Each structure stands twice: as C-alpha cells, then as structure tokens.
Amino acid sequence: MAARDGVSQPWGSRTPYAAGGAWPSRVDTHLAAGVAEDDVDDWVPTASVLHSNGDGLDIAVRRGRMVGVRGREHDRINRGRLDPKDLFGWQANHHPDRLTRPLVREGGELVETTWDEAMGRIVEHAMQLLDRHGPSALGFYTSGQLFLEEYYTLATIARGAIGTHHLDGNTRLCTSTAATALKESFGSDGQPGSYTDIDHADVIALYGHNVAETQPVLWTRILDRLAGTDPPALVCVDPRRTPVAEAATVHLAPLPGTNVALVNSLLHEIIQNGWVDEQWISERTVGYSELVEQVRDCTPAWAGEICDVPREEIEEAARLIGGSRRLVSTVLQGFYQSHQATAASVQVNNIHLVRGMIGEPGAGVLQMNGQPTAENTRECGADGDLTGFRNWANEEHIEELASQWNVSPTHIPHYAPPTHLMQIMRYAEQGSLRMLWVSATNPAASLPDLARIRSILSQQDLFLVVQDIFPTETTEHADVVLPAAAWGEKLGTFTNADRTVHLSEKAVDPPGDARPDLDIFLDFARRMDFRDLSDQPLPAWNDAESAFEAWKRASAGRPCDYSGMSYALLRESGGIQWPCTAESPTGTERLYTDGKFWAHPDTCESYGKDLLTGAPNEPEQYEAMNPHGKALIKAAAYLPPHEFPSREHPWWLITGRTLVHFHTRTKTARAPQLQNAAPEVWVQVSEADAADLGISEDDGVEITSPRGRVLATARIGGIRDGVVFLPFHYGNWDSQDPRSANELTPTDWDPVSKQPLFKTGIALVRRTDAETTRATRTPVASTAVDEEIGRESP
Numbered sequence: 001m002a003a004r005d006g007v008s009q010p011w012g013s014r015t016p017y018a019a020g021g022a023w024p025s026r027v028d029t030h031l032a033a034g035v036a037e038d039d040v041d042d043w044v045p046t047a048s049v050l051h052s053n054g055d056g057l058d059i060a061v062r063r064g065r066m067v068g069v070r071g072r073e074h075d076r077i078n079r080g081r082l083d084p085k086d087l088f089g090w091q092a093n094h095h096p097d098r099l100t101r102p103l104v105r106e107g108g109e110l111v112e113t114t115w116d117e118a119m120g121r122i123v124e125h126a127m128q129l130l131d132r133h134g135p136s137a138l139g140f141y142t143s144g145q146l147f148l149e150e151y152y153t154l155a156t157i158a159r160g161a162i163g164t165h166h167l168d169g170n171t172r173l174c175t176s177t178a179a180t181a182l183k184e185s186f187g188s189d190g191q192p193g194s195y196t197d198i199d200h201a202d203v204i205a206l207y208g209h210n211v212a213e214t215q216p217v218l219w220t221r222i223l224d225r226l227a228g229t230d231p232p233a234l235v236c237v238d239p240r241r242t243p244v245a246e247a248a249t250v251h252l253a254p255l256p257g258t259n260v261a262l263v264n265s266l267l268h269e270i271i272q273n274g275w276v277d278e279q280w281i282s283e284r285t286v287g288y289s290e291l292v293e294q295v296r297d298c299t300p301a302w303a304g305e306i307c308d309v310p311r312e313e314i315e316e317a318a319r320l321i322g323g324s325r326r327l328v329s330t331v332l333q334g335f336y337q338s339h340q341a342t343a344a345s346v347q348v349n350n351i352h353l354v355r356g357m358i359g360e361p362g363a364g365v366l367q368m369n370g371q372p373t374a375e376n377t378r379e380c381g382a383d384g385d386l387t388g389f390r391n392w393a394n395e396e397h398i399e400e401l402a403s404q405w406n407v408s409p410t411h412i413p414h415y416a417p418p419t420h421l422m423q424i425m426r427y428a429e430q431g432s433l434r435m436l437w438v439s440a441t442n443p444a445a446s447l448p449d450l451a452r453i454r455s456i457l458s459q460q461d462l463f464l465v466v467q468d469i470f471p472t473e474t475t476e477h478a479d480v481v482l483p484a485a486a487w488g489e490k491l492g493t494f495t496n497a498d499r500t501v502h503l504s505e506k507a508v509d510p511p512g513d514a515r516p517d518l519d520i521f522l523d524f525a526r527r528m529d530f531r532d533l534s535d536q537p538l539p540a541w542n543d544a545e546s547a548f549e550a551w552k553r554a555s556a557g558r559p560c561d562y563s564g565m566s567y568a569l570l571r572e573s574g575g576i577q578w579p580c581t582a583e584s585p586t587g588t589e590r591l592y593t594d595g596k597f598w599a600h601p602d603t604c605e606s607y608g609k610d611l612l613t614g615a616p617n618e619p620e621q622y623e624a625m626n627p628h629g630k631a632l633i634k635a636a637a638y639l640p641p642h643e644f645p646s647r648e649h650p651w652w653l654i655t656g657r658t659l660v661h662f663h664t665r666t667k668t669a670r671a672p673q674l675q676n677a678a679p680e681v682w683v684q685v686s687e688a689d690a691a692d693l694g695i696s697e698d699d700g701v702e703i704t705s706p707r708g709r710v711l712a713t714a715r716i717g718g719i720r721d722g723v724v725f726l727p728f729h730y731g732n733w734d735s736q737d738p739r740s741a742n743e744l745t746p747t748d749w750d751p752v753s754k755q756p757l758f759k760t761g762i763a764l765v766r767r768t769d770a771e772t773t774r775a776t777r778t779p780v781a782s783t784a785v786d787e788e789i790g791r792e793s794p
C-alpha cells in the first residue's frame with residue numbers, strides 16, 4: 001500500500017479550506033510490511049496515545065497481533081490523519097523487551113516471580129507502614145498516560161481508602177500550569193475552546209507551543225487553513241525558529257523566563273489602543289482595573305529590553321492580536337515550564353477576557369494538555385486536584401465526595417493542600433515517606449536534577465514499586481516491578497485537550513502475565529481488604545465499565561460532567577466532548593457560551609492564589625472579590641528568573657521535544673522508523689554563538705550546569721542567540737553516555753502550579769574532543785528514512 005513516509009513528510013499533503021468551512025478528511029494508514037488491508041481480520045477503535053491531540057484511529061489486528069493503524073475518517077479531531085509517532089509507535093507493543101512477569105529484588109537483583117509473591121510483598125509493606133506510621137508514609141506517583149477508569153480507581157484507593165495526602169501525577173511536570181491558569185481565570189479547570197475554533201480563526205497566537213512537532217495533526221489543520229483562501233495570521237512566541245515560527249506572520253523570540261514581561265506588553269498595547277470590549281469586561285469579569293494599573297508602564301520598549309526582542313515586533317504582534325475578530329490562543333510548555341509559569345499563562349487568558357473573546361466560534365483559548373490522558377488525571381483527582389474538579393477548601397465538596405465513596409469526610413485528608421510531587425520527593429529524601437508506588441511514568445529520567453532523584457529512589461528505607469510496560473531508568477531502583485498491559489491491550493476511556501472523550505477498545509492480549517493497570521490497582525485494594533462505611537469493598541467496582549459508571553456519578557453536576565455518556569454511546573458516536581448530560585446528550589463544543597463561569601464561591605474549584613508567591617486565598621477573600629462568580633482578570637508583575645547566566649554558566653538552557661520521539665523513548669526508541677530518524681542526543685546552538693565558541697556542525701559539545709554534565713552533537717541554527725536547546729528524550733537505559741537534559745535542570749518550580757522549571761536553566765557550553773555518538777539531523781529537517789516499514793523487531 002502506498003503510505004506516505006510519515007517521518008520525512010510529517011504533515012502530509014494539503015487539503016485547503018476556508019474560514020467557517022469543514023476540514024476535509026484524509027485517511028492515513030500504515031501497515032506492517034507484507035500486510036494488505038484485505039489481510040486485516042479486525043479494525044479496533046481507539047485514539048492516539050503519544051500526545052494529547054486525541055486523534056481517532058483503528059488498530060489493525062491479524063491473527064491476534066497488531067499489524068498497523070488507520071486514522072478514522074469521520075473522527076472530529078483528525079478526520080483520518082495520523083502523525084509519525086502514531087503511524088509507527090504501535091510496534092513497541094510487541095517488542096521483545098516488554099515486561100512480562102512481576103519482578104522482586106533478591107540479594108540486590110531483580111528476579112522473576114508470581115503475582116501472588118509480588119503483590120504479597122507490597123501488601124505486607126503497606127499494612128506494616130499503615131500500622132506503624134499511618135497513611136502519610138505511603139505515596140503514589142502516577143501518570144498522564146493511563147485511562148480514566150484507572151485514575152479514578154487510584155484516587156479512590158489513595159484518598160478514600162488509605163487517606164494519604166501524597167498522590168500526584170506526572171501531570172505536575174506537564175499540565176498543572178494549564179489547570180492552575182484555568183482555575184485562576186475561570187474558577188475551575190476545563191478547556192474553554194475547541195479545535196473547531198481553528199476553522200474560524202482570523203488570528204492564531206501560539207505561546208511556547210511547537211504544535212508542528214508536538215501535535216502534528218492539529219498543525220495540519222492550521223496548515224490547511226493557511227493554504228485556503230482566507231488564511232489566518234499566526235503569531236509565534238518561542239526562542240527557537242520552530243516550523244511554527246517559520247510559518248508565522250510575526251515570530252517573537254524572547255529570552256527564556258521573560259514571558260510575563262512580553263505578554264504584559266501585549267496587554268499594555270491592547271488596552272492603550274482601546275482594543276478592548278468594555279461592556280463584556282464589566283458584565284462578565286472582575287479585576288480589570290488592577291490589570292490596567294499593572295500594565296500601564298509595560299511598554300513594548302520596556303519589554304523589548306527585558307526579552308531582547310525588537311520593540312516594533314511586539315507592536316506588530318499586538319496590532320494583529322488587537323485587531324483580530326476571531327482569536328485563538330494556544331499555550332504550552334514554553335510557558336508552563338518556564339519562569340513565572342502560571343502568571344504568564346493567566347495573562348494569555350486575560351487577552352481573551354479583555355477582548356471579550358471566549359465562548360464563540362473562533363474565539364477560544366486552548367491551555368493545552370501534553371499527554372494523552374492528562375485531562376483525566378486532573379478530572380479524576382489522581383494528581384493534586386480533588387475528584388470532579390471539586391474544591392479542597394470547600395467542606396461541602398469534600399462531603400459530596402465522601403458520600404460517593406461512602407467514607408467519612410474526615411477520612412479524606414484535606415487539612416492542607418495535597419502534596420505536590422517535588423514535595424513528595426522531599427519527604428522520601430527526608431525519610432518520612434517510606435513507600436512510593438510509581439505507575440506509568442519514569443521519574444529517573446523525566447524529573448529535574450537527576451543525580452538527586454536517583455539518590456532518593458535508591459534509598460534503603462524507601463520501598464519502591466514500579467508499574468510499567470518496559471524496563472526503565474526507574475525500574476532499576478525498584479523493590480517490586482509490576483508488568484502492565486499497554487494501550488491496545490486493555491479497555492478504557494480517555495479525554496484529549498479539547499475535552500473529547502474516546503473509548504479505547506482492547507485489540508490484542510497483553511504479553512505473558514502482564515495485566516491492565518486497573519486490575520492491578522483493584523487487586524491491591526482487595527488484598528488490603530479496604531471497606532467503606534457499610535463494610536462493602538472499596539472501590540465498589542470490578543472492571544472498566546463499572547468504574548466508568550461510578551465516575552459518571554462522581555462527575556455529575558460538576559464542570560466535567562460525564563453523566564450523559566456511556567460505553568455504548570461512545571461506541572456508536574466516536575468522540576464526545578464533555579460536559580455530556582441529559583440536557584446536552586451529544587456533548588458540548590465550547591464552554592462559557594452563556595457568559596457564566598464555574599467561578600461562584602460555592603461551585604469554584606479553587607479560591608485562587610497569589611500569582612507571585614502561590615499563597616492561597618482564604619474563602620472570605622475570594623467571596624469578597626468575586627461574589628457573583630464572574631471570570632477573573634488577574635494581573636501579575638514580571639520578576640526576573642532565579643538563576644541567571646553568569647561568568648561560570650553564560651548560556652540560557654532550555655529543553656523540550658522533537659517530532660519523532662515521545663518523552664523517555666520507552667516506546668519510540670523501539671519503533672525502527674522513529675529511532676532511526678533521531679537515534680542520538682544533539683544540542684541546538686545559534687550561528688553566532690557557535691562561531692564564538694568555535695563549534696561547527698557535528699562537533700562534540702559538552703554542556704555543564706551546576707547540577708551535571710551532558711555530551712551531545714552540535715546542531716547549528718534555528719535558535720536565538722544566548723540560548724541552547726537540548727531534547728530531553730535521551731536517558732541512560734540504552735546508553736551509558738551522560739546525555740539526559742535532566743542531569744542539568746534545577747530543583748525549582750513555579751510557586752503557583754508547582755510545575756518544575758525545565759525551561760529556565762543555565763549552562764556552560766564548549767567544544768570537546770570527547771567521544772560523542774553522532775546524532776542524525778533533527779528530524780524535521782531530515783531527508784526520508786528508508787521506507788522499510790513495519791519491519792518486525794529482532
């Protein structure tokens with residue numbers, strides 16, 4: 001079959017369309033070599049799991065094995081398209097490295113064992129710790145890559161049955177700033193906009209979001225608008241010349257960590273020029289006068305100085321944004337993982353609030369997600385959020401949840417804010433946390449300051465359980481390793497960045513003894529014999545569908561209301577956007593179309609925080625500020641970053657992603673087309689900086705920070721002066737070279753969202769003759785890799 005080469009042509013051919021039109025479909029398929037469509041026994045519906053875009057796809061199954069994928073033509077998200085990671089990534093599922101048996105540590109080594117033995121050890125430890133030290137000795141660190149049913153079950157176990165405060169998700173590294181920024185502006189988490197806003201927009205502004213490489217199908221939608229008769233203008237804010245920057249009408253390339261200064265100056269221009277909707281502001285918002293005050297002196301000249309961006313470019317961007325009639329803004333890690341993350345992301349919301357551009361076609365803000373199920377971690381409360389976007393500081397919300405679980409409200413710990421991951425790690429370091437259960441995340445590669453993380457995870461006194469589908473940098477430190485079933489091998493639902501819920505069906509059996517994460521969590525609960533107030537087993541469900549039914553009840557009446565959905569409906573109609581209720585049985589495209597927000601003191605998810613310090617507001621403060629539950633315009637002053645380039649470390653260091661790899665590469669390194677396209681780490685340096693440093697293309701480069709050292713190959717160009725970029729995908733499971741970006745990143749986080757600052761570090765950069773493995777070109781600029789697709793792994 002003539003599939004495109006998804007790596008050299010990541011976005012495929014154009015299907016242009018005009019504003020207000022329907023995005024045409026284009027079906028992308030990839031089948032293993034030698035397999036034709038006719039050979040496929042079954043096409044099993046699911047959606048993509050290697051980003052948050054939620055592209056609908058079917059898995060091709062032949063004789064009980066996955067043999068390919070095909071985009072679903074009528075899916076509302078992708079209309080059939082697939083990106084490179086989805087075309088090829090599924091091959092990892094049947095890679096021979098899969099974990100197939102539980103492992104336990106014996107005499108220092110991990111050895112295979114039975115589920116009874118492995119779970120027996122976990123239960124013995126958990127019971128002893130509960131007995132001797134209480135619930136706070138136990139912690140759970142989960143993911144943005146499991147299914148909704150799994151998170152709701154884990155949240156019920158951790159908060160309802162055990163009563164520990166220490167449950168967080170890797171969404172802390174990913175979208176906790178998105179959630180926090182939405183709470184600060186609208187009172188509650190929940191994406192206001194929809195991807196269909198792209199179909200209407202006349203201006204699209206992307207803030208720290210390299211959508212071309214991280215959500216390639218969404219970028220395809222934008223490219224198709226750009227190819228149409230009335231293309232939108234693009235504004236890109238990124239220190240690198242990404243494919244988005246290349247296509248942009250205006251590209252602002254600020255120094256890292258200066259986002260607040262930049263957006264404040266955009267707000268300054270918008271307000272000074274009267275590009276605001278006074279009536280909308282006065283009817284629907286509070287806090288405008290503080291914003292006017294705050295940005296009064298934030299001129300483009302002032303910001304230009306701080307950000308090192310020409311004043312005229314800021315003015316030009318402000319003119320586009322201020323003159324737009326249908327403005328879509330997207331925000332992602334260039335803001336969320338940078339200095340003043342929440343403060344900056346909230347200012348983007350403010351642009352929409354002062355322009356009255358929320359809740360209408362083409363006027364939406366997308367505070368993006370990253371991982372496929374990050375939204376569900378937040379909804380279900382498997383992170384620092386309370387199940388159903390409830391409010392930790394509202395006793396009535398705690399009582400509602402307690403009644404769902406039939407436990408006493410006092411059993412759900414809420415005397416203080418829930419523990420965020422970096423604090424959980426600190427408790428483990430200090431020794432008060434003695435058991436940590438890690439599921440579907442790889443902290444020994446993805447957390448900042450890895451030398452410290454390794455020393456915490458390897459402490460004698462910490463009992464570490466790791467539940468994964470592959471051996472990783474983290475399983476190295478585990479006392480027990482539990483082999484999980486992967487996507488395609490289990491049933492459940494997941495929700496993308498624009499609130500679209502897909503059902504993911506089981507296509508094939510998991511390898512060996514591997515089991516769905518849901519079954520593992522439920523097995524633990526049964527062995528612990530957790531009970532509710534009526535002496536019934538807790539959680540009160542036994543499989544994916546009954547967990548989903550329980551979740552529907554828990555979400556009813558909250559912003560993320562699933563009560564009108566069912567597995568049957570999802571099977572019948574494909575993706576459905578929440579809220580979906582008896583009144584809106586087909587789902588809801590946009591939130592806040594009626595100008596009403598989830599911000600009333602009785603219903604809001606959060607009373608808000610100080611944007612500079614993170615100090616939470618008291619309920620009385622919030623009530624006084626926003627008695628009628630309007631949207632909140634919250635101003636913030638720019639503060640300089642904590643670490644600043646110095647004589648020892650003269651460069652800014654930022655980190656992030658590339659097209660073909662996903663995170664710590666446990667899957668994408670095991671798909672030959674993806675791995676071959678970018679097998680080794682590189683460092684991106686500007687032309688002028690490279691000349692100063694005497695570095696040429698392909699040279700070995702040593703990058704050091706106050707934390708550690710990395711060797712990489714030089715890639716010159718595509719980034720502003722003074723800044724170097726390292727992809728964070730390369731850990732040490734398949735190489736002994738020091739090459740993980742997180743050897744260098746600081747132990748530091750945004751005070752409001754507690755998201756680590758992966759994008760505001762410092763470094764010393766020099767040419768080295770030390771042996772570095774040669775990186776191929778960055779994939780977007782790469783030529784075609786060989787099209788011997790679907791080759792079986794050895």
Ligand SMILES: Nc1nc2c(c(=O)[nH]1)N[C@H]1C(S)=C(S)[C@@H](COP(=O)(O)OP(=O)(O)OC[C@H]3O[C@@H](n4cnc5c(=O)[nH]c(N)nc54)[C@H](O)[C@@H]3O)O[C@H]1N2
Pocket residue numbers: 050051052085174207208209210211213214215237238239240242254255256257258259332333334335338339369370371654655656657658659660661662663725759
């Ligand atoms: N190919 C691929 N796609 C993915 C993933 C993947 O691993 N690989 N992961 C998924 C996940 S979980 C996530 S969270 C998303 C992330 O998706 P993105 O946020 O788009 O990806 P990043 O590369 O982390 O960061 C985006 C941009 O931020 C810029 N940046 C760095 N510092 C600053 C700053 O201080 N200010 C500004 N304005 N920009 C800055 C970087 O140059 C970079 O181009 O991608 C998802 N999609």
Ligand SMILES: Nc1nc2c(c(=O)[nH]1)N[C@H]1C(S)=C(S)[C@@H](COP(=O)(O)OP(=O)(O)OC[C@H]3O[C@@H](n4cnc5c(=O)[nH]c(N)nc54)[C@H](O)[C@@H]3O)O[C@H]1N2
Pocket residue numbers: 143144145146170173174175333337370371439440441442443445446447467468469470472484485486487517655656657662663664665666667728741742745758
């Ligand atoms: N320097 C730097 N660091 C970063 C970032 C950055 O931009 N720069 N980005 C941060 C962001 S946004 C994110 S999201 C994190 C990601 O960080 P991680 O979550 O640590 O990255 P992954 O490699 O996706 O790890 C997921 C793990 O889950 C396993 N897994 C996959 N599916 C399943 C399943 O169904 N069940 C189970 N039990 N396991 C499964 C995979 O094999 C893998 O080991 O990294 C963060 N770290």
Ligand SMILES: [Mo]
Pocket residue numbers: 173174175370371
């Ligand atoms: Mo993420």
